[in-house]
Amino acid sequence: MTVDPEYASALADGLTIPHYVWGKQVDPLGEIDNITYILLAKDQEEMRLRLLGSATQTMSIILVIVIFVSSTLSTAWRVFRQPRSVVNWCTFVQSSSATMAFGFGITMKLSTACNCRWAIWTASLGQAISGICASIVLVWKAYLAYDRDRRFVWAGIILNLPEPLYLYAAWMHSRTTFTPLGGCTMLYPSWLPWARFGMDGPFNVIFSAAFIVVAARQYRKHGSAVWGSLRNEGTIGLLILTFSNIFCLLLTATNFADEYSMMFWGVDWLITNQILIHQHRPMRRSLHESGRARGRNRNARRHDAETLFHPQPMSPSDKFAQWAELNLLQPKSNSPLASVLEAPEPDISDIGHTPAPNTASHLHSTQASTGYW
Numbered sequence: 001m002t003v004d005p006e007y008a009s010a011l012a013d014g015l016t017i018p019h020y021v022w023g024k025q026v027d028p029l030g031e032i033d034n035i036t037y038i039l040l041a042k043d044q045e046e047m048r049l050r051l052l053g054s055a056t057q058t059m060s061i062i063l064v065i066v067i068f069v070s071s072t073l074s075t076a077w078r079v080f081r082q083p084r085s086v087v088n089w090c091t092f093v094q095s096s097s098a099t100m101a102f103g104f105g106i107t108m109k110l111s112t113a114c115n116c117r118w119a120i121w122t123a124s125l126g127q128a129i130s131g132i133c134a135s136i137v138l139v140w141k142a143y144l145a146y147d148r149d150r151r152f153v154w155a156g157i158i159l160n161l162p163e164p165l166y167l168y169a170a171w172m173h174s175r176t177t178f179t180p181l182g183g184c185t186m187l188y189p190s191w192l193p194w195a196r197f198g199m200d201g202p203f204n205v206i207f208s209a210a211f212i213v214v215a216a217r218q219y220r221k222h223g224s225a226v227w228g229s230l231r232n233e234g235t236i237g238l239l240i241l242t243f244s245n246i247f248c249l250l251l252t253a254t255n256f257a258d259e260y261s262m263m264f265w266g267v268d269w270l271i272t273n274q275i276l277i278h279q280h281r282p283m284r285r286s287l288h289e290s291g292r293a294r295g296r297n298r299n300a301r302r303h304d305a306e307t308l309f310h311p312q313p314m315s316p317s318d319k320f321a322q323w324a325e326l327n328l329l330q331p332k333s334n335s336p337l338a339s340v341l342e343a344p345e346p347d348i349s350d351i352g353h354t355p356a357p358n359t360a361s362h363l364h365s366t367q368a369s370t371g372y373w
Contacts, residue, residue: 021117022172030117030176030184034109037116037178049180053259057183058109064266065102071095071277086140091277094133098269101126108184116184117176123266124170124186128163130269131200135160137276138207145214152207159203166196182259193253196265201245208241237275244271 020026029037034054041047075092082088101123108119139156146152174188248268255261 024172026117027175027177029178030120031115032178033112033115034178034184035112046180053179053181053183054109056181056260057263058106060263060266061102061105061109064270065099065106067270068095068098068102068273071273072099075277087137090133090136090140091273094130094273094276097126097129097133098273102266105184116178119184120174120176120186121171124167127265127269128167130273131166132160132163134200134272134276135163135203135207138204138211142207142210142214145211152210156203156207162199166192166199169195179259182262185259185262188262190253193249197245197249201242201249204241204245208237237278241272241275244268 032040038047038050038054041050072092072095075088075095078085078088079092104114104119104122108114108116135156139152142152143149169192170186170188174186174192176184176186179185245268248264251257251264252261257264
């Protein structure tokens with residue numbers, strides 16, 4: 001059996017060439033875990049380098065996984081409160097897939113239950129799922145902002161069709177291995193970062209810009225402070241997202257950090273997740289204040305019926321305010337205060353010009369009133 005010259009370092013460590021995986025010869029170093037790789041060091045200097053690289057990567061994974069676990073719990077609570085929200089489900093799936101991927105990574109670092117190839121392949125799968133979820137969120141925002149125009153949905157589906165190509169390239173055209181300082185890493189072809197940016201960069205810019213245009217238009221039309229803040233936050237988020245995509249592309253494509261260059265994909269993944277979660281918070285409030293018609297589901301109608309036929313109990317302060325409004329601000333009709341307030345105003349335009357009364361009629365009315373006749 002022929003051996004790839006790239007696997008000479010693995011043979012020097014005493015490893016044997018494993019079987020082919022899906023017709024592809026894999027690196028033997030990618031089939032072991034982090035602890036085994038450290039123990040295969042030939043001397044103390046090499047073990048020191050491997051421990052330093054492993055500690056750096058482990059601390060980075062722990063920091064990222066804590067953030068993603070927090071995002072997963074936050075988005076899970078949103079899904080529990082609003083299970084019909086598409087954006088809630090997408091942000092939850094994106095956060096949970098990242099948590100799963102980095103969970104495999106920390107398992108590979110601290111135990112022997114997972115090898116390097118499974119950790120890298122799971123991370124690639126999670127990143128592909130994250131890209132699809134981010135695209136769905138941006139498409140859904142543009143779809144709602146443009147009065148449910150289905151052309152945005154079809155455009156999003158067409159632009160996301162090449163997404164599985166990244167997964168295929170990461171699995172079949174890349175090599176997973178261990179390096180002394182970089183730890184478990186993926187040696188990818190030079191064109192893969194550019195292909196990743198070509199699938200995500202223009203898509204994020206186009207759909208984010210479409211939503212910002214509507215937010216700015218609604219702010220000029222309604223003058224709502226919510227739409228103004230949404231426009232500003234959307235613009236800032238778009239700039240950060242675009243800058244993150246371009247910055248991480250250049251760092252990974254040029255192999256700026258050598259063995260640590262792959263970590264910039266995780267940074268871009270984390271930034272995209274946090275921007276999507278942060279921008280979703282004022283979205284429902286802004287759509288409500290803009291005056292757009294929104295569909296009502298059965299839960300909303302049931303809530304309205306329960307509120308109408310089963311009102312909530314009033315607090316003591318509300319009861320006092322209702323009593324004051326009925327008894328003080330609106331006096332009863334038979335009270336003296338009501339007779340004074342409801343009496344018509346006197347006509348003072350003819351004061352000083354009142355004609356003298358008729359003597360006969362005045363005498364008759366006086367006798368009638370005194371009862372002498």
